[in-house]
Amino acid sequence: MSDIMFACVHNAGRSQMAAAFFNRHKTHPSIKGISAGTNPATEVHPVVREIMSEIGIDLTNITPVKLTTELAQTVSTIVTMGCGETCPFVPGVKIIDWAIEDPKNKSVEEARVIRDAIEQRIKVFISENNY
Template identity: 45%
Template sequence: MSDTPSVLFVCVHNAGRSQMAAGFLTHLAAGRVVVRSAGSMPAEKVNPVAVAAMAEVGIDITTAVPKILTADAVETSTVVITMGCGDACPVFPGIRYQDWNLDDPAGQGIDAVRPIRDAIRARVEKLLDELLPTG
């Protein structure tokens, strides 16, 4: 088994919060963490306002595609971060779960999405410090 931690971000549509979180962690971890995201009912595409908000901070998530949540994705993760997916996320022993209560950016303008993006970044930075302590 790999010593590289694996994080799965889950929200309902895998189009906003989870994609922004995955974008931040991918950028900040620079290959030191396996990063995935999924949704219990994935949308057809990533929220364009989330894409624009991330572009403002220099992170490109234009190639991200919403994916369906699978039991395998959960079972092979070190940490599963849920963001309003309710009971749709399967629970396995030995996996760390956190629920991040964040507003859904769906249907909101850029001014409303920026604070969500910034809250996600702060939580991702804290998570990265926990996963890869500089000791």
């Protein structure tokens, strides 16, 4: 099994949370969750850093990463979260799309709802795929 990528446009919210939750909850030690964005921001959204910190996940030193075809070729699955047609197509890499609202410019309360929904989806994803 190889790594799983979580991708969104800015790599500053949804995909960062998803990768962090994947790495927290996975049971297969040799697989890791990574994240990237098609048009990466300069930093993780402050509200996302705040709400993840509340549950013990520190995203302070995380820098958004550009999603390239080369990076995509290093994973077995890409879970997209709103990057649409800008996500690269990579032969042999499974693509799953999750329609998840962007926490950018949301209140802390709204971002918490998104965070919790992502965590629940990740738990189901791990369980269904034996990760």
